[in-house]
Amino acid sequence: MNKKQKQMAVRIAVTAGLLVLLHFLPVDGIWGGWLKFALYLIPYGVIGYDILRKAVKGVKNRQPTDECFLMAVATLGALVLGRVQSGDYVEGVAVMLFYQIGELFQSVAVGKSRRSISALMDIRPDTARLLREDGTDEEVSPDEVEVGSVIVVGPGERVPIDGVVVEGESTLDTAALTGESRPRTIRPGDEALSGCVSMTGVVRIRTTRAFEESTASRVLDMVENASSRKSRSEAFITRFARVYTPAVCLCALALALLGPLVRLALGMSPDWLDWLMRALTFLVISCPCALVISIPLTFFGGIGGASRAGVLVKGSNYLEALSTVRTVVFDKTGTMTEGVFEVAGIHHAAIPEEQLLDIAAHAEAWSTHPISLSLQRALGRPVDKGRVTDVREVSGAGVLAKVDGREIAVGNERLMAQASVECDPCHSVGTVVHIAADGQYCGHVLIADRLKPHAAQAVAALGEAGVRRRVMLTGDRKNVAEAVAAELGVDTVYAELLPLDKVTRLEELLRDKAKGETVAFVGDGINDAPVLSRADVGIAMGALGSDAAIEAADVVLMDDDPLKLPQAIAIARKCMRIVRENIVFAIGVKLVCLAVSALGLGSMWLAIFADVGVMVLAVLNAIRALRVPKM
Numbered sequence: 001m002n003k004k005q006k007q008m009a010v011r012i013a014v015t016a017g018l019l020v021l022l023h024f025l026p027v028d029g030i031w032g033g034w035l036k037f038a039l040y041l042i043p044y045g046v047i048g049y050d051i052l053r054k055a056v057k058g059v060k061n062r063q064p065t066d067e068c069f070l071m072a073v074a075t076l077g078a079l080v081l082g083r084v085q086s087g088d089y090v091e092g093v094a095v096m097l098f099y100q101i102g103e104l105f106q107s108v109a110v111g112k113s114r115r116s117i118s119a120l121m122d123i124r125p126d127t128a129r130l131l132r133e134d135g136t137d138e139e140v141s142p143d144e145v146e147v148g149s150v151i152v153v154g155p156g157e158r159v160p161i162d163g164v165v166v167e168g169e170s171t172l173d174t175a176a177l178t179g180e181s182r183p184r185t186i187r188p189g190d191e192a193l194s195g196c197v198s199m200t201g202v203v204r205i206r207t208t209r210a211f212e213e214s215t216a217s218r219v220l221d222m223v224e225n226a227s228s229r230k231s232r233s234e235a236f237i238t239r240f241a242r243v244y245t246p247a248v249c250l251c252a253l254a255l256a257l258l259g260p261l262v263r264l265a266l267g268m269s270p271d272w273l274d275w276l277m278r279a280l281t282f283l284v285i286s287c288p289c290a291l292v293i294s295i296p297l298t299f300f301g302g303i304g305g306a307s308r309a310g311v312l313v314k315g316s317n318y319l320e321a322l323s324t325v326r327t328v329v330f331d332k333t334g335t336m337t338e339g340v341f342e343v344a345g346i347h348h349a350a351i352p353e354e355q356l357l358d359i360a361a362h363a364e365a366w367s368t369h370p371i372s373l374s375l376q377r378a379l380g381r382p383v384d385k386g387r388v389t390d391v392r393e394v395s396g397a398g399v400l401a402k403v404d405g406r407e408i409a410v411g412n413e414r415l416m417a418q419a420s421v422e423c424d425p426c427h428s429v430g431t432v433v434h435i436a437a438d439g440q441y442c443g444h445v446l447i448a449d450r451l452k453p454h455a456a457q458a459v460a461a462l463g464e465a466g467v468r469r470r471v472m473l474t475g476d477r478k479n480v481a482e483a484v485a486a487e488l489g490v491d492t493v494y495a496e497l498l499p500l501d502k503v504t505r506l507e508e509l510l511r512d513k514a515k516g517e518t519v520a521f522v523g524d525g526i527n528d529a530p531v532l533s534r535a536d537v538g539i540a541m542g543a544l545g546s547d548a549a550i551e552a553a554d555v556v557l558m559d560d561d562p563l564k565l566p567q568a569i570a571i572a573r574k575c576m577r578i579v580r581e582n583i584v585f586a587i588g589v590k591l592v593c594l595a596v597s598a599l600g601l602g603s604m605w606l607a608i609f610a611d612v613g614v615m616v617l618a619v620l621n622a623i624r625a626l627r628v629p630k631m
Contacts, residue, residue: 008104011046015097018043019090040079040089048075048096071099077280095284095608102612105619128160128211129153131204142211150206153198161207162214165190168203172196174559215542248286248594252279255598274600281597284607285590294582294618301625302575309628310558311568312542318554321537322572324518327509328467328565329531331502331523332474332484335541336459336562337449339524341370341431343378344450348424349443356443360435363401363408366391371431371447372399375410378445394418398433409436416441429483451487458562459489465566465573471509473502473531502531510536522565528552539565570629578625582618589614 022039048071055072078092129137131150142160145151150166153159159172171183174196183199186192192205195216211217256279260270299316306313313319333339346353361379364372365388376383391401397418398411409419410433416423421436423444430448434441459470472493474481481495494505509519518536521528532538532552540553541560557564593610596602 005104005107008100008107012097012101012104015043015047015093018046019093019097023090037079037089040093044075044079044089044093044096047093047100048072051096051099071096071284073280073283075284077276091603091605094605095611098608098612102615102619105616125158125160129157145207145211147207147210150204152202152204153192154202155198155200157198159192159194159196159198159205160214160216161205161211162194162209163192163205163207165192165203166206168201170201170203171199173199244286248283252282252286255279255282278597278600281602281607282594285593285597285602285610294586294615294622295579297619298575298578298582298622298625301623302571305626305628306568306571309564309567309571310561311564311571312556312558313568313572314554314556318537319572319575321518322520322555322569323576324516325520325537325569326467326517327469327471327513327519328462329471329473329506329509329519329521329535330490331521331528331531332472332476332481333449334524335522336455336472336488337451337484339449341374341447341449343374343445344430344448345428345446347426347428347444347446348441350440351437351442353443356435357445359403359406359408359437359442360410360433360445362388362403363391363399363410363435367393367399371433374447375433375445407438410434429480451484452560452562454561454563456488458565461563461566462569463489465569467569469509471505473497473505499528499530502528503534506531506534510534522557522562524560539568567629574629575625578621582621585621586614586618 022036022043025039051068052072054068058069075092075096078095079089125142127139128142128145129152130140130145131137131152137152145161151161151163153170155170165186165188167188169185169187171185172192173183174193184196186203191208192203193216194211194214256276259275259278260272264270296316299319302319303313303316306319313322330336343357346356349356357375357379361375362383362385364375365383365385387404389402391399393399394411394415397415398409400407400409400415400419402408409415409421412432413423413434416434416436419436419439421434421439421441423434423436423441426432426444426446428446428448430446432444432446434444436442462470470489470491472481472485472488472490474484474493474495475497476484476495478495481493485493494501497505506519506521513519520537520539521531521535522539522541523529523532524541528540529552532540532554537555538553539555539557542556542558555568557568590610593602593606596606
């Protein structure tokens with residue numbers, strides 16, 4: 001508990017103690033009951049002075065119809081009626097006591113939800129160790145570090161700014177950003193994202209972004225601004241409370257006046273005090289705290305729980321839209337695949353496979369093309385560029401070079417034709433690299449992009465979650481796209497698309513969707529930004545995705561794991577289920593209790609349950625949104 005909550009707990013304990021003490025004090029009949037009335041005002045003042053102050057302030061500001069005004073009128077009225085009627089003041093004080101207990105409970109619950117998000121503040125360090133020219137490092141504010149500077153991060157320290165490792169090796173704890181508990185090893189040339197913790201070694205990192213544009217800062221900005229985007233449910237509750245509160249005040253006034261007047265017209269005793277008590281009970285029951293508190297708290301908890309799982313939702317409106325997704329559209333490269341080419345096979349080799357890779361990797365040693373790099377990685381050892389001479393790159397075809405004095409050709413079928421070499425066809429899906437030495441065909445290497453580990457599992461999980469259409473849009477060749485789609489289990493695939501073609505296809509899907517359903521698009525590249533913006537829900541890969549994609553998206557998956565997508569939908573649906581439960585429960589119970597109160601069948605104790613009890617139960621239900629469904 002914070003200081004304010006502890007003070008409230010003390011006030012509650014003191015009030016409860018005073019009520020017990022006054023119950024046993026023999027003060028009845030002394031001074032006509034005025035002493036008892038004055039003594040009960042003490043615990044009432046202890047527990048309710050802040051509510052009375054807020055009610056007075058609301059009247060002064062011409063906004064008298066909030067819950068504080070309702071509680072003040074109802075409890076003061078109950079005390080006055082106790083003085084006039086029975087001399088029992090417990091009800092008036094108890095209503096205020098239980099209301100404050102409910103408020104304390106709500107405050108603790110909100111604090112728990114807020115801490116789940118504010119804990120993210122720890123991912124953005126207050127200082128950075130800047131490396132000086134003399135080799136020493138100096139602690140400075142991270143926003144003073146310029147792009148291209150070198151910072152030092154030691155064991156147990158958090159990376160303050162995005163950059164690339166230039167010296168040292170360490171293991172990074174990425175859980176704060178991605179929700180993934182498995183550490184990641186970084187070496188020179190690897191990217192280090194701000195917010196991660198160096199666990200084992202000292203690394204020097206050359207910054208690639210300014211502090212305010214680094215990953216940790218952008219994550220915090222996304223989460224902190226999420227509350228400014230209200231869902232339809234929250235907007236409904238705000239409008240409902242604005243109309244509902246003055247309406248019930250008028251109903252209570254009508255109950256207090258019309259009931260006695262009708263009885264008078266019928267020649268019966270008006271029973272003014274009885275009808276006034278009904279009106280006061282009606283006011284307490286009508287307090288809309290359960291809805292006003294629990295609905296925003298549910299969304300707050302859902303966004304906080306999602307952020308801890310590595311799913312950033314930029315607003316409760318997007319969380320609500322995510323819950324109704326029935327069509328999911330994927331990009332391919334970098335979204336469902338690793339986006340990294342690797343050797344997938346060696347076929348028709350006329351020489352030992354290791355020798356084939358050796359001559360191919362060395363012939364491509366001076367190239368920075370992704371296919372060349374994949375051949376060099378597959379070799380498993382550094383290439384010796386001293387063995388390579390007379391390198392000639394044939395545009396769109398491949399490379400001709402001398403390796404150890406032998407004429408080597410590495411490329412596609414067109415290059416083989418130019419070299420008058422007959423090559424064997426490849427029936428597998430991927431990029432085929434043919435190799436010839438001294439005019440003799442040596443075999444070919446298949447280069448392919450591999451699926452992400454959980455990609456197929458994620459597509460299957462979406463189907464189980466009720467997503468009816470799973471569509472892939474890609475600029476890749478048709479045969480490659482169809483093979484990947486078949487492996488993933490995607491329903492429909494559109495290939496060889498330009499960015500604007502993707503938007504066109506998405507708009508077709510948007511036109512075909514049923515009422516009340518939404519279409520989500522998942523992408524990671526700059527070319528995906530227009531589609532992300534056009535979709536009902538744009539979902540970006542946050543670890544390797546482009547800045548444009550992340551900015552255009554409504555939801556960001558921080559560790560690029562496709563399995564986080566069905567988890568995000570599960571979180572959204574759970575959150576909306578809790579919202580609906582609270583709306584139906586709170587309104588239903590209040591309507592029943594209001595009817596019972598108007599008929600004179602309920603007491604202030606019923607009002608306590610209908611107000612505080614319903615609020616506590618709704619808040620208890622709301623904090624379930626903090627628990628994230630496992631996938």
